Amino acid sequence: MFGDCGLRFPFLRRCIGGCRRRAAADLDPDLDPVVLVTGVGGSILNARNRKSGSIIRVWVRILLANFEFKKYLWSLYNPDTGYTESLNVDDEIVVPEDDYGLQAIDILDPSLWAKLLRLTDVYQFHDMIDMLIGCGYEKGTTLFGFGYDFRQSNRIDKTMDGLKQKLETAYKASGGKKVNIISHSMGGLLVKCFMSLHNDDFSKYVNKWICIACPFQGAPGCIYDSLLTGLQFVYGFESFFFVSRWTMHQLLIECPSIYEMLPNSGFKWKKKPLIQVWRKLSEEKENVKLEEYDPATCISFFEEALKNNELKYNGKSISIPFNFSILKWAARTRKIIDEAQLPRSVSFYNIFGTSFDSPYDVCYGSETSPIGDLSKVCHTLPEYSYVDGDGTVPSESAKADGFAATARVGIKGSHRGLLNDEKVFQLLKQWLGVTEKSRHLSTSKVMDINPDVTLAHLSPKDIL
Template identity: 70%
Template sequence: MFGDCGLGLSGFGRRRCLRDCSEDAEREPVLLVSGIGGSILNAKQKKNGFSIRVWVRILFSNYEFKKCLWSMYNPKTGYAETLNQDIDIVVPEDDYGLHAIDILDPAWWVKFLHVTDVYHFHDMIDMLIDCGYKKGTTLFGYGYDFRQSNRIDAAMVGLKIKLQTSYKASGGKKVNIISHSMGGLLVRCFMYLHNDIFVKYVNKWICIACPFQGAPGCINDSLLTGLQFVEGFKSFFFVSRWTMHQLLVECPSIYELLPNPLFKWKEQPLIKVWRKDIEDNDSVKLEVYNSTECIDLFRKALRNNELTYHGESFALPFNLSILNWASRTRQILDVAQLPDNVDFYNIYGISYDTPHNVCYGSEASPIDDLSEICHTMPEYSYVDGDGTVPADSAMADGCC
């Protein structure tokens, strides 16, 4: 998904395949569907159509991110809408949709220096081409505005069009979908909301590292303190943790990645806070919040959160309207069923320490006011997984 795993897809290095041209006519089309943070986003000027890449970029990243991507959720439409009224956020369609999910900062010097932090589907695309797949005939990509809900109309319509295009371009062959991370949730929502289209156009669905039941440690902390994609000196060239936070708190997709409170976790995800005792300032206590109780913690910790954009202040508390929307999305994800004629493969990672429980403050340095959490670095406890998604969440696909 994101976080410690970075933006790249591991395990898919470039391999040479033995190509048999006689098999090209029988090759089934492949559609690659990216996950959260895995699509290039451009800011397109409404007046003249000029576009600039705002995600991902390494140079001037923080400035352009604030200028173009900071958003507010509109409960009337269900969309996160940019504060910049002069632009539209669009996903480039170049190269049959593959450009948007390949190298996320395709600047010449990034390719020259081989900055693999921003290589997303690149190695898999190269591997598939080496195996005989052809862009625009048997190989396509689907990037989308990952700020938005996984069931929002724009994403559903876009996936429908991409499936139809892939089907027609390949001569009427059903499509094999390969989704990564949150892209699996988007496909699952589509499978439920447009089941007839899914049955008509999809042959196989290969799902990689999907947080079917959420990603507790990473998402809980992202809503409270933000997200740092890269560490060390590289962080000076990328979006800061707090700049990212001020977007994520208004993103429906993030709320849809919160841990499913109804799922039977092997270990219940918790948020822990060391706090000063209100009645006795000389003592401390450990407050513990489960997946349901943490909503109250989010509300209290984010009650004073705000951002300043062009001199104007905007309140950014924990958004209950988005939470209600995400709850309806969770209901869809829980009841969606795989059609009988579609094969499903679930690929997930294990043997990596994966954040699960999050703790703020310490016995020696407790939290006074809960709003202090937003400027506190977390301490994680870990479970087995791929570094971001716990294995029991990725395994619980509900398709078997």
């Protein structure tokens, strides 16, 4: 999800009193409004105390990241409601709506610590927001953001209602102009769920939908391993300040959104993505076997591998095996996604990443170090086989949207890096029908991360 990008010294471009106002001549009253929809992990999440109303940011944060994450975000799925509910009952998880929803998807940890440590991995839509404002978009009139609780299902009522309200707000604020949606990653699945469940509203409010790096048919290697050993967003020195892989793992097992990104067993993959495990069947050295599980047969493997999984919370042990209630919910979500129909009035554009090794098959153990008890898999880092993609989502999945796309373009870029890629920006401006007027002013409530740039013309080798 997160990628590398440059960081300039923050205080040289900080605005006095917040965001600088651009000259009225820079604003374009004829622009159609844009709503930015983020992906998994791409929204700030706050914990708000139900009694006092006090608020603390729990995702993303640098200081006390692991402690606060466990305290506020560890959750259990409620099959009666379809919602994942925090173990901490004293607080509720909320997404900030400041800056017309843009703050929640801009810089995910806007604290001074993140700036001093130069942790640009937590920059989400920041550069794109600045680029759009440089093209004449105005926050609250023609530019909006949509963040959400990414633990939940992509089709849960609260999220669907929130997106409908955001589209309606943008539609009315711009004087009745239809909205252009730009989604990233899992945000594309969320939009597709909305389009399937609320097709009339989608037709009423949406003009164009530009999708970036969406796992339309799943993200095999990444999601397989997320459910088995966890997910690590940040590597190297920065990882010491971030949520650990195992802490993240204990949350993801109870998240419908993760199950909804398992590889689609009904999709005609060029080669089915596999979970492989070298099994020790007895004490005899020769009795070792390589077992393989594809998208249709992997459930029995998850059940066995996660049967003993548990977390410790407030001194209690809580069992969290593979959740068949969530799997049943996710199967219905997959059906809703597959049945989505693009309205004739809406133009669809798809940008997907290429040229990065993307996890596909995962293999646990080896012929010389086989695994006996499958529950040991959860404490074993896998070996991956890779395919072409953005480092997270295979290109095969990202470009299999199932629509008659106006344009479908592969860009050399990483999953998170596509959000600040100049070639992507040039395509966005072309499809939105805008030009950039200036990049010399800070347009966000936090510092800019990229120096002024001049966009170069795309050569044939840049667009695959």
